[in-house]
Amino acid sequence: MEITCSSKKDNLFIFLSGELDQSVSAFARSTLEDISTKNKYKYIIFDMKKLSFMDSTGIGVLLSFYKKMKQKNVPIYISEPNNQIDKLIRISGLYTVMPPV
Amino acid sequence: MNNRMLLKIKAIPENVGFLRNVIAAFAVPADPSVETINDVKTAVSEAVTNCIVHGYKNTVGEITVDVELIDTKLYIKINDTGVGIENVQQAMEDFFTTETAEERSGLGFTIMKTYMDTLKVESKLGAGTTVYLTKELIHAEC
Ligand SMILES: Nc1ncnc2c1ncn2[C@@H]1O[C@H](COP(=O)(O)OP(=O)(O)O)[C@@H](O)[C@H]1O
Ligand SMILES: [Mg+2]
Numbered sequence: 001m002e003i004t005c006s007s008k009k010d011n012l013f014i015f016l017s018g019e020l021d022q023s024v025s026a027f028a029r030s031t032l033e034d035i036s037t038k039n040k041y042k043y044i045i046f047d048m049k050k051l052s053f054m055d056s057t058g059i060g061v062l063l064s065f066y067k068k069m070k071q072k073n074v075p076i077y078i079s080e081p082n083n084q085i086d087k088l089i090r091i092s093g094l095y096t097v098m099p100p101v
Numbered sequence: 102m103n104n105r106m107l108l109k110i111k112a113i114p115e116n117v118g119f120l121r122n123v124i125a126a127f128a129v130p131a132d133p134s135v136e137t138i139n140d141v142k143t144a145v146s147e148a149v150t151n152c153i154v155h156g157y158k159n160t161v162g163e164i165t166v167d168v169e170l171i172d173t174k175l176y177i178k179i180n181d182t183g184v185g186i187e188n189v190q191q192a193m194e195d196f197f198t199t200e201t202a203e204e205r206s207g208l209g210f211t212i213m214k215t216y217m218d219t220l221k222v223e224s225k226l227g228a229g230t231t232v233y234l235t236k237e238l239i240h241a242e243c
Contacts, residue, residue, distance in 0.1 A: 056209050084143065
C-alpha cells in the first residue's frame with residue numbers, strides 16, 4: 001500500500017491506496033504517526049478513493065490513530081471509501097468516531 | 102459445478118492477500134455478485150490473519166485451506182496448528198481481543214459471522230484452530 005498527504009488550509013488530507021491488511025499494518029501505523037507529527041492541521045481527512053481493500057486489521061490501525069488524534073482534539077473524517085470498505089466501516093462502527101465527509 | 106481445492110501455505114502476513122484472492126477466484130465460476138465476492142474475501146482475510154497473528158504469534162507455521170464449491174454453495178475450512186483458543190465462546194464476542202497492546206479491533210469473528218451464512222470454530226489449546234465458513238453464493242432476485 002501507499003500513504004501520501006497534502007495540506008490545504010487547516011485540513012490535512014491523507015491518501016490511502018492499495019490494500020490495508022496485516023501485511024502492511026506496521027508500515028501504516030508508523031507512516032501515519034510520521035505524517036501526524038510532521039504537519040500542522042486542525043482537521044484530518046482520510047481520502048480512500050484509491051484504497052481497494054481493508055479488513056479489521058485496518059480498522060485497528062485507524063482506531064489507534066484516532067485515539068492519538070483525540071488527545072490533540074483533531075477531528076478525523078473519511079472520504080470516498082469503496083463499497084467493500086464502506087460496509088466494513090459501517091459494521092465496525094468506525095463512522096461514529098470518523099464520520100464520512 | 103462441483104470443485105475442490107486443498108492448499109498448504111506458510112503463515113506469513115504476505116499470504117493473507119494471496120489466500121483471500123485465491124479463494125475469491127475459486128468461487129467465481131458460481132457467478133456471485135461483486136458484494137458476495139467481497140464478503141468472502143473479507144471473511145477469509147479475517148480467518149487467515151487470526152492464524153498468523155494469534156495462532157502462530159511469534160513463530161511461523163503453516164495454514165491449511167480446504168475449499169469446496171458444491172453447485173453455488175461455498176464451504177471453506179481454514180486451519181492452523183498453533184496455540185489454540187482457551188475460550189472459543191468468549192473469543193467470538195464482539196470487540197473481544199487478547200492483543201490489546203497491538204490495538205486489534207476484536208472484530209474478526211464478528212465479521213466472519215456477519216459476512217458468511219455460517220461460522221463454526223473448533224479449537225484445542227496447544228493443538229490449533231479450525232474455522233469453518235459457508236456461504237450460498239447466489240441469491241435469487243424477485
Ligand atoms: N487462530 C487462532 N488461534 C488462536 N487464537 C485465536 C485465533 N483466532 C482468534 N483467536 C483469539 O480470538 C480473539 C478474537 O479474534 P478476532 O475476533 O479476530 O479479534 P482480533 O483478531 O482483533 O483480536 C483473538 O484476540 C485471539 O485471542
Ligand atoms: Mg482477528
